Amino acid sequence: MLGPVFYREAATSPRRPPLYIYRTVYVVALIVLMCTAWLILTGTQIIRDVGDMARFGAVLFQILAPLQLALIIFLSALVAASNVSQEKDRRTLILLLMTRLSNSELVVGKLMASLLNVLVMLVAGLPVFLAVTLFGGVSYGQVARVFLATLATALASGSLGCLLAFWREKTFQTLALTALTLLCWLAVGEAVRVAAAEDATIAGVSPVVLAAMISPYRGLENALSPVASMPGFYGYLLFAFGVAAVLNTVAVLRVRIWNPSREVRPGQHQDEAAAEQAARQAFDEISAMQQGHIDSHVDTSHSKSRTVWDNPILWREVCTWAYGRKVLVIRAVYLLLFAATAYALHQGLAPVAAEGLASRLASSGLVAPFCVLSLVIINALAVTSVTNERDGQALDLLLATDLSPKEFVYGKMFGVLWVTKEMVLLPLALFGYLFWRGDLGAEPLVFLAIGLLVLDVFVAMLGIHCGMGYANSRNAIGVSLGTVFFLFLGVVTCMLMMISFSGSFKSQLAPFLAFILGGWAGLFVSLGVRNQSSAIGWASLLLPFATFQAITSFLLGESLSVFLIIVGVYGFTIAAMLMPAIGEFDIAMGRTQQGGDA
DSSP states (O other), X not given: OOOHHHHHHHHHGGGSHHHHHHHHHHHHHHHHHHHHHHHHHHHHSOOOSHHHHHHHHHXXXXXXXXXXXXXXXXXXXXXXXXXXXXXXXXXXXXXXXXXXXXXXXXXXXXXXHHHHHHHHHHHHTHHHHHHHGGGSSOOHHHHHHHHHHXXXXXXXXXXXXXXXHHHOSSHHHHHHHHHHHHHHHHHHHHHHHHGGGGTOOBTTBOHHHHHHHHOHHHHHHHHHSSSOOHHHHHHHHHHHHHHHHHHHHHHHHHHHHHOSOTTSOTTHHHXXXXXXXXXXXHHHHHHHHHHSOGGGGSOOOOOOOOOOOSSHHHHHHHHSOTTOTTHHHHHHHHHHHHHHHHHHHHHHOOOOSSOOHHHHHHHHHHHHHHHHHHHHHHHHHHHHHHHHHHHTTHHHHHHTSOOOHHHHHHHHHHHHHHHTHHHHHHHHHHHHHHHHHTSSOHHHHHHHHHHHHHXXXXXXXXXXXXXXXXXXXXXXXXXXXXXXXXXXXXXXXHHHHXXXXXXXXXXXXXXXXXXXXXXXXXXXXHHHSSSOOHHHHXXXXXXXXXHHHHHHHHHTTOHHHHHHHIIIIIHHHHHHHHHHHHHHHHHHTTSSOTTSOO
16 A cells, blocks of 8 residues: 555565664663663652552652653654665665656655554553553543554654655755754644743644644643643644655655756756757867976966865865765754844843752753764764765765875864854853853853764764764665664653652662663664774763762762763763774775774
8 A cells, every 4th residue: 555665665564674673672761761760750759559659650650651752752763764865875766766766655655664663662552551551540532642642743753854864865854854853843833832831822822732732842841741632632643644744755856856966857858968068168268278288287376275174174174075065954944943043041030049949950951962862963064974974885985085084084074063053062152141131050060061962973973983984875774873872862861760750869879770771782882883982881881870870969969070970971972983983994095004093
């Protein structure tokens, strides 16, 4: 029914281990989180009656459901976008367009093939959520509403990633626009929700209900409620499925107009004629020069030529449009989000005299998502800067030159930071605004600024490390962005569990040991399986423990501890990835032998 593209994926996926690994890891992670929450509860509170069990089940359900929604949104959009982008990078989309596939079979088939593993994970997690109902406090209707809302969100976000991938030519443009659009979607819902304080209506609908109808987060919040607003719930389902239908319709109608890329256009013949005329004119000029004295070959023009720097990689990243002129569109959307965040800070925050947990969470609730978006964009550009070279067969040419490993790695890293300078500087401007308002002291401002710069370098180096370590572009992009996403998702999950089952933060290390050890195993597999080294092993082990300690220090208001942990551990991880990246590139160029001195 969905065409041969989906049929092939459905037939071949059961033969691949990842189909079983992903859903097994997902279910195990949910069970580990459930056990961790239980250990936190029993270690910090006394369970007296059935009501305490019911409250535990309700709180656990309110933690797992948003976690699943965030994971599904990320995976749906990322997998759909990267799958189509890989077809473009490898020039195999042209072959699909040359077949008798209809537009709908190509677009819808590619979308559903991309979402197959995601939907399998969603179904595999259903028994775990049903097991939560055994604690009490959660009904089967709530579970059904949550999964329907999550399914609708998966289709909408996957359709968005698929549409942008068919439209844009560069992988980085697709990933960045997908992340920006998803954040705009969430921001619009929150902006509508704010109008509820004014006790007004929008088109005769309460802002609370309208926000639940258009925002995935607010829609899930409504579905989690024991007494859900049926207009809001059904309205969100209709909105999400409608958005998916509209996006897929646009992609179906435009896929053969957008593709092949712009080198094949209706005006191609005129372009070829102009190019032929220019070539003929250049040939005539060369012939006239050859008829004269040999000195005529010397350039007598006084026009200035572009001087290439000592590091040609860095020069290309800084002085040319290496990633296309459409990067300006990404910058424009990012600037709009920055303006919206700054306006929300100006309207929603008041200077606080005393520091406390509530004030820290209130200020970070607006700034943190914007900072995470910046880190995701930097990481996406870093990994695609290497994968695009490989897919375009340009990396083989670079290996044949006298380019040194340090020139390549440092050129890519600093070039990425230069291209994404807005993503580096504008979050610092928000910190400066909070300092000017009095919400942030001078010492925390310095700590935040330096810590964020270290994280910027970390995500840039992570992208280059994954791009060089994985020959498959889709795997490299998935591992790089997935590592960034899961690091921050793990932080948010730990904070929610600590706050929900509040007790002594310092005494909660034991319940989180399984969570931390699982994070170590995942980091080591993603970072060190291709480049096994003791430094990466230690970095993978230290990052989860250090992140847990940073969370507890943040909740206790110990800003110096957070700063030292981020700078020390993440700085060590940067060095641990940097050295193997240089060594691996040197080995690939044939200048050293495997097992010899790097």
